[in-house]
Amino acid sequence: SAVISQKPSRDICQRGTSLTIQCQVDSQVTMMFWYRQQPGQSLTLIATANQGSEATYESGFVIDKFPISRPNLTFSTLTVSNMSPEDSSIYLCSVEPGSTEAFFGQGTRLTVV
Amino acid sequence: EDQVTQSPEALRLQEGESSSLNCSYTVSGLRGLFWYRQDPGKGPEFLFTLYSAGEExxxxxxxxxxxxxxxxxxxxxxxxxxxxxxxxxVQGNNQGGKLIFGQGTELSVKP
Structure with missing residues (x-):
C-alpha cells in the first residue's frame, strides 16, 4: 500500500486566481494520477504524471489550465489556473505502487467564489 | 468506448438487511475491476481488485x-x-493505469 498526503485539504479561492495542490507519497512510484470529482459526480482523470516527462492529459483537460509538475518519484503538484466557479470540485491524487491497486489521497476540496 | 454503470444510484437498508450493488462495464481488455468506498469529504478507500471472470x-x-x-x-x-x-x-489493458469510474451507489444503513 501507499500513504498519500495532499495539501491543502480545502480552500476557498477568488475567481481568476490560481491554486497549487501538493501530493506527497511515502514511497517511490512511477506513475501519479490527478482526478477531479465534481459535485455529485464520480471521478474523472485529468492527467497522468511520470517523473522526468511531460504529463499526459485526458480529453477536455489542457496544460495551460492544469499545469502539473513531477520533480521526483514521491511528489507532484497540480495547479488549477485562472479559476472560475465551474472549477469547484474535489481534486484527488492517486498512485499505483507497483501493483494494480490504485490508492488515493484524501483530496482537496476547492470552492471558487 | 470504455464505460462503467452502477446501480442503484442510492440504496437504503435496515441494519442486518443484506443486499447487492451492481457494476456493469464495457472495456476493451479488462486489466482489473476495482471497488472503493468513499466517505463524505474523503478520498476513495480501496476495497478490492478483481482480475478475471469467476473471481471472488x-x-x-x-x-x-x-x-x-x-x-x-x-x-x-x-x-x-x-x-x-x-x-x-475498471482499468483496461494498454490504458496506462487510467481508471474509468462509475457514478457510485450511495448506501445508507439505518439502525
Whole structure:
C-alpha cells in the first residue's frame, strides 16, 4: 500500500486566481494520477504524471489550465489556473505502487467564489 | 468506448438487511475491476481488485464477484458504519493505469 498526503485539504479561492495542490507519497512510484470529482459526480482523470516527462492529459483537460509538475518519484503538484466557479470540485491524487491497486489521497476540496 | 454503470444510484437498508450493488462495464481488455468506498469529504478507500471472470474476494461483510460483463458487491448483514458511497472502476489493458469510474451507489444503513 501507499500513504498519500495532499495539501491543502480545502480552500476557498477568488475567481481568476490560481491554486497549487501538493501530493506527497511515502514511497517511490512511477506513475501519479490527478482526478477531479465534481459535485455529485464520480471521478474523472485529468492527467497522468511520470517523473522526468511531460504529463499526459485526458480529453477536455489542457496544460495551460492544469499545469502539473513531477520533480521526483514521491511528489507532484497540480495547479488549477485562472479559476472560475465551474472549477469547484474535489481534486484527488492517486498512485499505483507497483501493483494494480490504485490508492488515493484524501483530496482537496476547492470552492471558487 | 470504455464505460462503467452502477446501480442503484442510492440504496437504503435496515441494519442486518443484506443486499447487492451492481457494476456493469464495457472495456476493451479488462486489466482489473476495482471497488472503493468513499466517505463524505474523503478520498476513495480501496476495497478490492478483481482480475478475471469467476473471481471472488471477501472482506468482513463485503464480498465482490466478477463476470465478463458485471461485478456485484454483496453486503451481508450491514451495519450503520457501512454507510458510504461505493465506487466501481475498471482499468483496461494498454490504458496506462487510467481508471474509468462509475457514478457510485450511495448506501445508507439505518439502525
Amino acid at each position: 474476494k471477501e472482506k468482513e461483510r463485503l464480498k465482490a464477484t466478477l463476470t465478463k460483463k458485471e461485478s456485484f458487491l454483496h453486503i451481508t448483514a450491514p451495519k450503520p458504519e457501512d454507510s458510504a458511497t461505493y465506487l466501481c472502476a
